[in-house]
Amino acid sequence: MRNLVDKLELNRTLTKQEFITLIDNRNEELSEYLFEKSRKIAHKYFGNRIYTRGLIEFTNHCKNNCYYCGIRAENNKVERYRLTKEDILECCETGYELGFRTFVLQGGEDLYYSDDTITDIIREIKSRFADCALTLSIGERSYEAYSMFFNAGVDRYLLRHETATESHYRKLHPDKMSLTNRKQCLRNLKEIGYQVGTGFMVGSPFQTTENIAEDLKFIEELSPNMIGIGPFIPHCDTPFRNESKGTLELTTFLIAILRLMIPNALIPSTTALGTIDACGREKGILAGANVVMPNLSPVSVRKKYALYDSKICTGEEAAECRFCLQNRMKRIGYELVIDRGDFKAIE
């Protein structure tokens, strides 16, 4: 199997069948071999510098009904909330003082925030925090809306494809939702000029190795600037409440593969990874991730933005999370930096 890792490192790709073989034959020794390479590549591009993004979960209303997601429309046990523009700006203010230079506005698909409302919020953030990057993660909107947000100053957009396989997509989402449309949104975002992020859940219900290989091939084709993956974790008030969660082991293995595929990609070590393992985020970094995304949402709403059970950091203030992560990174030889952390093309 080491020859496949070497081949991946050299060519930055494998065939779908080779990806399947590599993933299905992994073991601890192979993972270590892979991680040494992925860490070295991350080090070549980013040194020991870890970028941070301040995540602002501004609404947990959602019109969709993804079977895996805790804030799905049909979950009537969620206490719904929306942050005002002023609330959001206050989060940014706190974040700025803590050294964040990227803010990520994330929410469910909530049409209460019209394209104009979102644009207004964007303009305000960009005028008050001119040296910061702004990332949106609000799901599928029209080409026109994406253009408007971009022209108002948004730098980046996160939209995980969730799974690149149509038949698998159908098992995770109701008929109303469409993988074709989601992929089209990603292409639109790229065309408009955003730094684009996509990704998928690891170990989501019904996921096969072939599905994962298709995710990797889709990512190769899209060539995103950011790639977010994290383990699926069941939420007790969703149809997938009894499904088993994804593993740290497979998630880190895939982070390392992605690092070899796109050496300069911005890859977060996600909160979901930190939720399934007390040192999950550290292990993600040691597998080749280079970004962390601590929460900047007001503590009063944090528990309400539960996409999955047992989410970490829901009781901590922004400053606590920042310093906790700073220490965690320091212990494994990395430092959090005050930087926008933009994607840089390979020279």
Ligand code: 5AD
């Ligand atoms: N477990 C893990 N990740 C989840 N997401 C949504 N629900 C879950 C879950 N139960 C992920 C999706 C989404 C991102 C914001 O969170 O991939 O794109």
Ligand code: FES
């Ligand atoms: Fe909100 Fe899926 S339930 S996007």
